[in-house]
Amino acid sequence: MIPLSRPSISGKELAAIRRVLQTRHLAEGPVVAKFQGNFAKFLGTRYAIATCNGTAGLHTALLALGISQADSVIVSSFSFIATANAVLFCGARPIFCDIDPDTFNISPAKIEETLKMHSGIKALLITHLFGAPCDMEKILRITKKYNIFLIEDCCQAHGAKYKGKLVGSFGDIAVFSFYGTKNMTTGEGGMLATDNAKLKDRCLSIINHGRSSRFIHSSLGYNYRMTDLQAAIGLVQLKKLKKLNNARLKNAKFYLKNLSQIPWLTLPIIPENTLPYFHQFTIKVEAHLRDRLIEYLRKKGIGAAAIYPLPIHKQPLYKGLNLDKPSQPIAEEISKNVVSIPVHPELKNKDLIRIVNAIKKFKQ
Numbered sequence: 001m002i003p004l005s006r007p008s009i010s011g012k013e014l015a016a017i018r019r020v021l022q023t024r025h026l027a028e029g030p031v032v033a034k035f036q037g038n039f040a041k042f043l044g045t046r047y048a049i050a051t052c053n054g055t056a057g058l059h060t061a062l063l064a065l066g067i068s069q070a071d072s073v074i075v076s077s078f079s080f081i082a083t084a085n086a087v088l089f090c091g092a093r094p095i096f097c098d099i100d101p102d103t104f105n106i107s108p109a110k111i112e113e114t115l116k117m118h119s120g121i122k123a124l125l126i127t128h129l130f131g132a133p134c135d136m137e138k139i140l141r142i143t144k145k146y147n148i149f150l151i152e153d154c155c156q157a158h159g160a161k162y163k164g165k166l167v168g169s170f171g172d173i174a175v176f177s178f179y180g181t182k183n184m185t186t187g188e189g190g191m192l193a194t195d196n197a198k199l200k201d202r203c204l205s206i207i208n209h210g211r212s213s214r215f216i217h218s219s220l221g222y223n224y225r226m227t228d229l230q231a232a233i234g235l236v237q238l239k240k241l242k243k244l245n246n247a248r249l250k251n252a253k254f255y256l257k258n259l260s261q262i263p264w265l266t267l268p269i270i271p272e273n274t275l276p277y278f279h280q281f282t283i284k285v286e287a288h289l290r291d292r293l294i295e296y297l298r299k300k301g302i303g304a305a306a307i308y309p310l311p312i313h314k315q316p317l318y319k320g321l322n323l324d325k326p327s328q329p330i331a332e333e334i335s336k337n338v339v340s341i342p343v344h345p346e347l348k349n350k351d352l353i354r355i356v357n358a359i360k361k362f363k364q
């Protein structure tokens with residue numbers, strides 16, 4: 001079976017974990033501090049704060065910005081559900097926004113329409129989906145014009161660039177995930193990044209039970225810390241990130257070249273000025289073909305999935321909430337068309353050829 005995703009782990013990660021185990025310092029300690037420092041250096045932000053996972057990072061980012069019951073936050077309808085759930089964790093209201101059908105990312109035009117339609121919007125939470133940067137020039141113009149916070153969900157886009165600048169360095173605060181399938185992993189894990197010292201201090205407090213100093217707690221917080229074991233893996237993975245990302249891009253380019261003559265599928269595009277690192281390689285097919293193609297590939301031993309088969313606002317959880325119910329026609333349509341195929345760095349050349357040949361032989 002060629003899996004849809006597979007983490008790249010070598011003896012280096014094993015050795016790093018062994019070293020931490022031998023120190024007997026297993027929870028948050030010096031290795032987390034080093035990982036934070038190296039991550040901030042990589043990203044070019046002043047601060048990086050490690051968390052136990054990306055979802056906790058999103059929750060912490062929103063709390064640090066002061067998002068509470070009275071507030072609304074714009075989120076993309078087409079993302080992993082954690083993006084919107086983090087807004088619910090704060091008691092705030094997610095306001096869904098439609099996407100661009102070519103990039104799968106939140107549409108700047110739709111963001112502005114949404115801001116005109118609603119009052120009380122305090123922040124925009126964008127997702128750089130599948131490793132592809134959002135249209136940052138237009139988005140920054142909008143957040144400045146309407147004076148709202150910008151949070152970047154970079155959970156799928158470690159290392160991706162917009163006009164030569166890394167995603168995660170544009171907004172007030174950014175969040176990364178190191179879940180097992182992500183471009184770099186610590187099993188579970190996350191990272192916050194910001195240039196703002198006040199936000200950094202609030203994040204550190206929130207992830208440590210709201211503490212203001214040792215054993216003094218001035219607000220309600222959580223235990224959202226990372227462990228040194230996770231950080232030890234993260235340090236190795238961060239060093240490898242460029243290599244892992246280049247392998248993803250190379251695999252994607254193989255597909256872009258070798259699947260270009262197939263009339264029944266639409267390939268992803270790489271917008272000018274962007275450097276995406278394909279967390280997913282997502283093709284579009286007509287709705288009636290989606291599940292048949294996935295089933296066919298799986299029978300041939302090739303992992304494939306519809307990511308995501310339901311936009312967030314159509315998830316049972318969100319349908320049950322008393323939110324505004326405007327439709328997001330593009331996200332609703334696209335979710336019926338998407339098929340992700342393996343693009344991870346562990347793929348061999350023969351795997352890529354096998355996948356291309358299988359797709360070419362699919363009888364639609």
Ligand SMILES: *Cc1c(COP(=O)(O)O)cnc(C)c1O
Pocket residue numbers: 053054055056079080082083127153155156177178179188189190
């Ligand atoms: C993975 C992911 C998250 C959540 O990260 P976890 O580390 O799994 O909690 C949030 N948003 C997006 C877009 C993701 O892909």
